[in-house]
Amino acid sequence: MEIAFINTPVGSLKIEGSREGISAIVFSEEAVPKNQKISPHLQQAVDQIQQYFSKKRTAFDLKLAPKGTEFQQKVWKELQTIPYGKTTSYQQMANQLGDPKVIRAAASANGKNPISILIPCHRVIGSDGSLTGYAGGLLRKKWLLAHESPVRQGKLF
Incomplete structure (x- = not known):
């Protein structure tokens, strides 16, 4: 499982995922690490979420892998x-x-x-x-x- 953090206008987001897809995106109180290395599996999610917050994206094109019933x-x-x-x-x-x-x-x-x-x-x-x-x-x-x-x-x- 890989993790990335991003700052947004409504707080930090913690993104979790792997090559199988994004498994979690949650609001986090953790600070976004300086010099964070974002894995290729999560970079596209980071980019698309940033585009969403800058009003350049209204739909997402990402593989999702949520765990649930x-x-x-x-x-x-x-x-x-x-x-x-x-x-x-x-x-x-x-x-x-x-x-x-x-x-x-x-x-x-x-x-x-x-x-x-x-x-x-x-x-x-x-x-x-x-x-x-x-x-x-x-x-x-x-x-x-x-x-x-x-x-x-x-x-x-």
């Missing part, structure tokens, strides 16, 4: 269908998964998403339009949604 994998695949700049609700996700009753399970799988930003769990909101939980914190979720919004937002973070 079959249901979690299904939810994470569904999350990847939410377009940049759009949101969906937990109820809409459950409906897309084929069973409106799996709303709690879908929300739980969403919260266990190990690959922030690339698997855009920040794009899932409450049915009433409210910002609901986000492992990276609601301020980051609000910032990411504003970043992707076609409407210019004020300073959020």
